Amino acid sequence: MRDSKIKIIASGGLVGILAAILVKLGNPANMGVCVACFFRDITGALGLHRASVVQYIRPEIPGFILGAFIMAKIKGEFKSRGGSAPILRFILAFFLMIGALVFLGCPLRMILRLANGDLNAIVGLLGYIVGIWIGTQFLKKGFTLGRSVKQPEIGGYTMPVFAIILIILLLSAPSFILFSEKGPGSMHAPVFISLGIGLLIGAVLQRTRLCTAGGIRDVILIRDFHLLSGLIGIFLFALLGNLIFNYNAFQIGFANQPIAHNDFVWNFLGMTLTGLCAVLLGGCPLRQTILAGEGDQDAAITILGLMAGAAFAHNFSLAASPKGVPYNGKIAVIIGLIIVVIIGFSKVLDFVRKENKGGVQIEA
Amino acid sequence: MKYFYCVATFHSTYHALQFEKVLKERGYEVKLMPVPRQVSSSCGTAGEFPCDKKEEILKICEEEGIIVDQVYKVEKKEKNNWLSKLVNFNMKI
Numbered sequence: 001m002r003d004s005k006i007k008i009i010a011s012g013g014l015v016g017i018l019a020a021i022l023v024k025l026g027n028p029a030n031m032g033v034c035v036a037c038f039f040r041d042i043t044g045a046l047g048l049h050r051a052s053v054v055q056y057i058r059p060e061i062p063g064f065i066l067g068a069f070i071m072a073k074i075k076g077e078f079k080s081r082g083g084s085a086p087i088l089r090f091i092l093a094f095f096l097m098i099g100a101l102v103f104l105g106c107p108l109r110m111i112l113r114l115a116n117g118d119l120n121a122i123v124g125l126l127g128y129i130v131g132i133w134i135g136t137q138f139l140k141k142g143f144t145l146g147r148s149v150k151q152p153e154i155g156g157y158t159m160p161v162f163a164i165i166l167i168i169l170l171l172s173a174p175s176f177i178l179f180s181e182k183g184p185g186s187m188h189a190p191v192f193i194s195l196g197i198g199l200l201i202g203a204v205l206q207r208t209r210l211c212t213a214g215g216i217r218d219v220i221l222i223r224d225f226h227l228l229s230g231l232i233g234i235f236l237f238a239l240l241g242n243l244i245f246n247y248n249a250f251q252i253g254f255a256n257q258p259i260a261h262n263d264f265v266w267n268f269l270g271m272t273l274t275g276l277c278a279v280l281l282g283g284c285p286l287r288q289t290i291l292a293g294e295g296d297q298d299a300a301i302t303i304l305g306l307m308a309g310a311a312f313a314h315n316f317s318l319a320a321s322p323k324g325v326p327y328n329g330k331i332a333v334i335i336g337l338i339i340v341v342i343i344g345f346s347k348v349l350d351f352v353r354k355e356n357k358g359g360v361q362i363e364a
Numbered sequence: 365m366k367y368f369y370c371v372a373t374f375h376s377t378y379h380a381l382q383f384e385k386v387l388k389e390r391g392y393e394v395k396l397m398p399v400p401r402q403v404s405s406s407c408g409t410a411g412e413f414p415c416d417k418k419e420e421i422l423k424i425c426e427e428e429g430i431i432v433d434q435v436y437k438v439e440k441k442e443k444n445n446w447l448s449k450l451v452n453f454n455m456k457i
Contacts, residue, residue, distance in 0.1 A: 004401060077405045144376035147433075209407045214398075221377065222396040222409055283407065294405060351378070 005229055011208040012233025018197050019112050019234075020241025022060075025189035029249055029258030030113045032238075033060060033201070035285035036097055036106035039303070040310035040319075041185055042166065045178050048307065049314035053183025057170040059191050061289065062163035063198015068206040068293030069160040070199075077206075080156030082297030085145040088343060089298055092277045093305025094312070095336035096285065099273030101310065101319040102329045103127075104260050106285045107212035107274065111231060113260060115238035117252035120262050127268035131275025132216045138280065138344040139221065142351035145280070148298050156295030159303065163293075167195065184259060202293060210234075211287035213278035259322060266325040266333065273336045280344060367440035370415040372425075373399055373408065373433045380409040382430050390424065392417060403436045 019032025031037055037054075044055035072078040100106045103124050105113060110128065114121035135143075169177050170191065180186040188194065208230065215227035242250050254262045261267070278284045281302055283291065288306075291299035313319040318329040374380045380396055387394045392413060399410040413421055415437060425432050 072405070139377040140381060142376070142378040144378065147375040206405065207401070209398075209401065209405065211407055214407045218398055218409075221381075222398075224397055226398050227407065287407070 005226065008208045008210060008226060008230040009233035011204045011210050012230035012235075013237035014204055015108070015201055015210070016112070016115065016234040016237030016239075017241040018201060019238055020245050022189045022194065022197060023242075023249075024245040025193060026187055027189050027194075028184040028187045029246075030116050030118060031105070031109060031184065031259060032112060034105050034109035034112070035061070035064075035289055036100035036306065036310070037104075037109060037184075039285070039306050040097070040101065040313070041180075043307045043310040044180075044185065044314065045169075047176065047178055048311040050178075051314040051319070052178075052185075053180050054185045054314070055178040055180045056185040056188060057166050057177065058188070059167065059170060059195040060198035060201075062166045063195045063200075064202035064205070064286075064289045065159050065163040065293040067199035067202020067204075068290040069163075069202075071203040071206040072294040075206075078156065078295045080151045080153045080295045080297070081148045082151045082155065082300070084148040084298045086298065086301045088145060088347075089281060089302050090305035090308070092281050092340060092343070093288075093302040094309040095340055096274050096277035096281065097306045097309025098313055098318055098329075098332050098336050099131075099270045099275075099277065100285070101313040102270030102325055102333050103267050103274065104320050107271075107278065108234070108284070108286050110271065111212070111234050112238050113257070115235050116242045116246070116258075117250055118257040118260055119252065119254050120257060120260050120264075120267050123264050123267040124271040127271035128212075128275040129216055130268075131272035131277075132213060132279045133220055134272070134341075135276045135279030135344070136217055136221045138348055139217075141348045143280065143344055143347045144351070145282070145298075145347070148296070151297055155297050158297060159292035159300045202290060205286070205290045206294065209287070209290075211283050213275065213284040214282075214287065216275075217279050261320055261322055261324045263320075263325050266320070266330060269333050269337070270320075270325075273333055273340065276337070276340055276344075280340065368415055368437050369412055369440055370418055370435055370437050371397070371400060371403065371410040371412050372421075372435050373403065373410045375431060375433050377409050379430050379432075380411055382428065383411045383425065383432075386424065386428050386430065387411075387413070387421060392421060394421075400436070400438050402438060403434075 022032035038058035210230040218224040288299040318332040
């Protein structure tokens with residue numbers, strides 16, 4: 001296990017250092033890689049929301065999908081599978097995105113923000129841990145979205161093909177694709193470098209299964225630190241990368257952090273919602289993106305849910321900005337927490353009923 | 365020197381937790397762990413147990429309604445670190 005521990009720390013470290021390099025090369029601050037933000041930017045570029053400052057087809061995302069796809073194909077691990085509660089996954093992913101856009105970043109960006117001195121990310125991290133803890137309570141009581149089963153082969157190619165289409169749209173830039181002229185959406189590293197780094201990260205993470213939700217879940221649920229060590233790798237190497245490449249931008253504190261706000265309550269609750277959704281889904285947005293490349297259609301529907309969430313977040317003014325969290329966003333997080341907890345309970349009750357029917361005793 | 369251990373995978377985390385609880389109560393040496401990478405690219409929870417107890421353990425699972433997906437025999441590589449090499453070396457002398 002020592003060997004695999006080194007591998008997962010190294011793969012986390014690779015993500016951390018490459019994220020710092022992407023910022024150096026033009027990506028927005030503390031956003032070398034942010035899966036939620038990047039899907040949000042893609043959603044905007046496709047015109048599904050009209051927030052003009054966050055529209056760009058981020059090549060890192062198709063990179064992740066195709067990197068994982070190619071690696072899975074080479075290793076014979078590409079399997080067309082799915083059918084595990086698709087609509088519930090869509091809803092959970094939808095609210096995962098709402099939580100992330102209220103906090104301003106997916107769990108990966110949370111770690112990257114922390115590695116650049118943004119202490120608001122600590123508040124987010126605490127919320128994330130609480131969300132995952134709540135999720136594990138549901139898992140302990142029997143929550144499951146059900147097993148995935150083999151699907152028609154062609155279905156597994158959904159996200160890899162979507163990734164290729166995104167790259168074509170990015171390179172050909174037809175007039176119906178929207179590109180930000182100012183704001184974070186206008187800031188990006190050179191296309192082919194972003195794509196190349198995306199491919200590399202996708203391929204490596206397909207091997208090591210790095211997952212921000214899984215890391216914390218395993219510690220809480222089974223006291224296993226394997227996946228967590230990957231997260232520590234991300235943090236340490238992003239910190240190192242930031243100090244080397246982006247030293248002038250490094251500042252420790254709560255105020256005036258790039259693309260962040262310091263509303264403690266909503267940083268916390270946004271990430272609680274994200275953590276809870278991620279653990280019920282069985283993986284954070286980064287991990288879902290990798291799985292979608294391996295032919296997992298449950299992950300593919302999760303991505304569609306993330307994109308729908310991003311579209312609504314900006315169309316309904318739910319997403320936060322450095323100015324703070326809008327009223328609608330606060331309401332949306334509360335609604336999200338209620339709905340997700342109801343989903344958790346209902347699936348647990350469902351399970352208990354089934355077990356009772358089978359004549360098996362359930363202890364409280 | 366090669367070491368092997370067995371792991372059971374499950375469809376739900378709940379069954380993995382039950383696996384550990386029920387078998388520990390009966391004095392078996394079991395441990396939960398992330399599904400070994402060699403076994404699957406998924407990141408669920410698996411239960412490790414001694415291979416020679418496989419039959420008994422599977423029987424108990426069936427009695428207790430714990431649904432096991434698959435059982436795998438995995439080669440343990442960690443024993444190949446320098447410490448075990450040293451021990452092996454000394455043993456040879």
